[in-house]
Amino acid sequence: MKLAYRLTSDVEDAKDLLQETFLKALKYCDKFVTESNFQGWIYTIMRNTFINNYHRTKRKMSLYDQSKSQQQQNEIRSAGYNDPYSSYYTKELHKMIESLDHDIKRPFKMHQEGFKYKEIAVALSVNIGTVKNRIFIARRKLIRQLN
Numbered sequence: 070m071k072l073a074y075r076l077t078s079d080v081e082d083a084k085d086l087l088q089e090t091f092l093k094a095l096k097y098c099d100k101f102v103t104e105s106n107f108q109g110w111i112y113t114i115m116r117n118t119f120i121n122n123y124h125r126t127k128r129k130m131s132l133y134d135q136s137k138s139q140q141q142q143n144e145i146r147s148a149g150y151n152d153p154y155s156s157y158y159t160k161e162l163h164k165m166i167e168s169l170d171h172d173i174k175r176p177f178k179m180h181q182e183g184f185k186y187k188e189i190a191v192a193l194s195v196n197i198g199t200v201k202n203r204i205f206i207a208r209r210k211l212i213r214q215l216n
Contacts, residue, residue: 070083070084070087072112072115072116073086073087073090073115073119076115076116076119077119086115086118086119086122087115089118089122090111090114090115090118093114093118094110094111094114097114162211162215165211165214165215166178166207166211169207169210169211172203173203173204173206173207173210174207175193176189176193176200176203176204176207177203177204177207177208179192180200180204186200186201186204
């Protein structure tokens with residue numbers, strides 16, 4: 070309970086995390102190696118569950134913020150305040166992306182289309198680390214070109 074509270078800083082959330090941890094431990098008890106540390110195994114499940122829940126919540130909030138931002142942009146456009154340069158800059162950005170080397174352009178575009186790193190790695194038959202590195206390089210090159 071102490072670790073759950075330390076992670077969540079809330080009693081009710083800690084209880085929920087503890088309950089979810091024990092449910093996962095029961096579900097995956099066949100994965101536990103009998104010679105290993107049971108307490109460490111449980112702590113790992115708890116920590117990973119907390120991290121996954123944190124990312125899920127963050128993603129939901131990000132989607133909410135994006136939809137709110139999109140609504141505001143639509144309101145501005147409908148009011149007639151469209152930036153005349155925006156379509157020009159969008160075309161220029163697409164040209165920059167297309168000018169990237171094929172090895173870094175393809176994973177970057179797949180990531181922009183919503184593919185997960187693992188899905189990109191499988192599709193391109195490379196390691197996840199390679200995918201992340203290529204996307205990072207593409208972003209860095211685009212930022213340099215934009216500056």
